Amino acid sequence: MKLENPIDKDKKIREEIKLIVKATKGRYDYRRVCTTLRNKGLVVNHKRVLRIMRQEGLLCNKFKTRSRKCSSYKGQVGKVAPKLVNRNFKTNSPNKLWLTDVTEFRIKGHGNLVIHSDQRFHYQHSTWSSKLRKLNIRQSMSRKGNCLDNSPMENFFEILKQEMYYGVEFKNYEQLRKEIELYIKWYNEDRIKTKLNGMSPVERLCNILCIEPPD
Template sequence: MLGNLDAGGKEERFKLIEKAAALGKIADLCQLFGVSKSGYYAYLKRKGDDRDAEAKQQIRKAYKRYEGKYGYRQLQLFLWQDDGIWMNHKKILRLMQELGLQARIRRKRRLNGTYQAGERVAENLLKRDFTAAKPNQKWVTDVTQYRVGERWLYLSAIKDLFNNEIVAYQLSERNDNALVLQTFAKAFAKQKDVTGLVVHSDQGFQYTSHAYHDMLPKVGAQISMSRRGNCLDNASMESFFSHLKTEGLYPYDIRKMAEAQRRIEKYIRFYNRRRPQRKLGKLTPVDYRRQFAA
């Protein structure tokens, strides 16, 4: 038997030892096949290095494709979505460390928001349950701001908790009631029936206004509000704004209002259609909604 193996060389013997490794001690198998134990382990290392070379190239491409913004967990989802490659997240972390690839540090958004005294408040119907069994069951909404030079740009957005999709948004240089009302006008124009919908917000002045409280009951929606000064009650919306800024705005040197608007609009399209989420079964918000409707 060993004579036949001589033609294939030591590499063939190493392969046989690898296959038989579960049947006996490596040292005994190496002695049986006439090779050294150090030579066998060197063979395993070469084999592992070759296999990792392809994986490293795949990781490097995905990292570059998304401008180095993401860590190993999100890259795992992008590799699956874009390339059909499912790689263990621990392996991705190890290979990223070997390659010296790091995600851009994510800025933590302070969760101690301030509120203006409002006219009307509502009970917290959501109670931090950020899940929904179907579309248009629970929406969360808020307004955030982004500074461009000496000016401020305000974004009002609505997220459907069923699939975390941004169903409507509005940009303005004025933070007023009209900004929020226009956002909801867009959202309701897309939906046929929102009867029973719970809409959750903080107690900002736009959401405690008479106009807001008159608008939602007319379409059969219920108003829910965070407790005063408790941003964790609307953590899902806070999370989206954090992703938007750290992935879509902070990495760039934005000097003009038009560019900021373009970046925000581009990111929202990306978030809805191209950014897979683990909680959605590795699907994007739009794909998850389409799967539900199929």
């Protein structure tokens, strides 16, 4: 049995790391890069991956910018729905539970920026609740000062901004909208999560349902 040359193996690992970083647009830290390598059959120590990424200047810098927090709670302005979720996020199929939140994206070069107010103002409004009723969707709200049920959506917005928005200049709304749509597709179908044993959300769901992931 012929052993692989250590120099050739190191070169192969470096090239694979470069491909992973390029494919993920620099959004993966060394731990996710290490997991992706293992998914490809290359078992590499995470310290080695970290060292190589430092040497090649490939370390993720998407999470250096922190978003500012804003509060615009307007008090009760409409109907407050009951709390149905209670941090139970487990479902056995898609479209059983939706989370929603409000976040702000600023497009450089435009002065007519529209700023969204706090989520409770929007989701108590009659136009929103009537639209949900027409679509036969039940409404659920956290109590003021207790937003644990909404935290997964807030965390997603934070990750989205860190990985595809901060540090990138968007020329117009259409470009921003397209990039957000592409990111959401990538997040669901390709972005691996350590909490999901190195699988993407779609791969994890298909694994649970024992079906093949979509191409």
